[in-house]
Amino acid sequence: MESLLPRLSHTLVHAKSLEELTRPLLDMLQQVTKLDSTYLTRIDLPHSQQHVLYTCNRGRLEMPEGLVVPWQDTLCRRALEDRQPYTADVVSSWGDSEAARALGLHTYVSAPVRLPQGQLYGTLCAASGVEQAMPDGAMATLELFAGLIGQQVERELLLQELQQRNLELANYALTDALTGLPNRHALMEELPRMWSRAERDGRSVLLAFIDLDGFKQINDQHGHEAGDQLLQTVARQLLNALRDSDFAARIGGDEFVMVGTGPEISQSATQVLYAPGAGHPVRCGRSGGSAALPRRQRRRSGRAPGTDQHRAGPGPGRRRHVREQNAPSHAFRHPLRSCPTTTL
Template sequence: MDPILSQLSLSLKTARTIDQLIRPVLEMLGNITGMESTYLTSIELGPGVQHVRYARNSGDMQIPEGLSVPWEDTLCKRSLDMGILSTDQVSTLWGDSDAARQLGIKTYISAPVRSGDGGLLGTLCAASARSVTISGETETLLQLFANIVANFIEREMLLDELQHANARLAAHALADPLTGLPNRRALFDELERLLAQAVRTGSSVLVGVIDLDGFKQINDRHGHQAGDDFLQAVAQRLQSGLRATEMLGRMGGDEFLFIGPGPAWPKGALPGALITEGEPASAAHALQQRLSALTTGDYPLAGHRIAYGGGSVGVVALAPFGLHSADAIHLADSEMYVVKQARKRHA
């Protein structure tokens, strides 16, 4: 037994995943038992299905990885129900088993793989078409292997849960809870990345600030729930009009921010300054019209249909050199304020 334990100890030291552990374990189990097939299963008790996750086959009998069978008809369940770890009389004990008969199984051994709280995760098994004598020492080793595998599976499940939890936390940290859009932090991070990219490619950057005029009146007249519904509806409309390379987020309150790549910035444009002519300026003007049109229209709120005249949208084309995200947003915000004042004069 000592060589087996030494080999097992080495596998435990080097394995980082269940895949790296189980392959050597199945090979060791085959050498110990002398059986053609060794395999690890997982069990879904709800739908009543057993899956062969890993398998090693060294003879004519083949138990394929990925095989799924009804749990009720498995030798694993029968041996668990009867409290039997091994038998070389499969046809006598379980002659009604279609799977055993089709595979020609004569000798079978399995141990449950259980979680720390006793839940059944799967089984570690070996099967043979020959009659093989199974010693008590072999059964003890099989149970040891099953316990080790269970610990690895639980660790793998825990790591998956932690990774998913971290991903959810990261998503929440970068998302506006009301609209689901990127929040201020995410916008600043993406704008810094976009500015750096524009420096490398020689392109301009388009930044737009959208302020929803009359939002306070909607809140006062129809209530805060209607105001929230309105913000969500505007966010959906704006988001629907975006292109693949563009990003929209909520800065807070009734203010949204647009960022996206623009055309190449013209020679002679000052670093970090507004571009007021050429293709970038034309692109900024077209974007301003597009975003303004997206916010304009009828909104069903709190049982009423509100005809909304659109928000104030300021869009600027910027040369990225020497420019930081806060400065870029300030320039777009100033342009939005100019648009807002002009709208008030013509109201």
């Protein structure tokens, strides 16, 4: 074991993944045990399977990587349940294992790989096709390596969880919680990318600004739940109107923005906003403005050019289309042809 310490130390310092740690450990374990094959397994209890992840084969016995064995048929299960980590005669100890007979196992030793909280992850094993005694210190080395692997698995699981949490937080920061649409911050991040794509393709960028007139009255008369349902209906219908390259966001209480590449927007964007279902419909007016921005007039700041002047003033049913100078008049159709409707 002392002769392996420099290599073990180097492996622990430089290994960046489970595989980078495990493969050198399997090779060192093979040198210590003198058995034909050393291997790491992962136990999938929900599916009652054992997976061979990594192997080191040096003798006549070949343990294939990627092998999947029913957990009930494995030597590892029997060794754990019987608390017998080593046998030099597999047939006498566990002759009912079909997998052991198929692989030709005769000598077998294993140690469980557990996470720091005690959960069983898998097993670290060594096996041979002939009867062999275990050298002094081999079992202690096997258990040491199993513990090191368990710690590495725990680190990787924690890293994966942290990355997933960070992704969820990033998505949450860019998403409107009520409608599921991107929010104002997401819109400001998306606009520069749309400018760049349009610039590359030689096309204009279309913007539509929409707010719902009379929305406060709906909240006052029917309650905020009805208002929330209406906003969700608007969001669904805007999403249904989008092409693959388009983008819709909720930027305020009852304010929405649609952005797409020109010169023409999808015909589906003219669909009526309507929430089917039982009950009576609640309708509100809408105000909106649209603009087609030629390439040479777009700003690089990420802010929608002329945002304020493209917004139509409030009032039931009022709408106004504003065009940038030299923008084609046919380039954008208003996405809301009729008043948005929801059903109580």
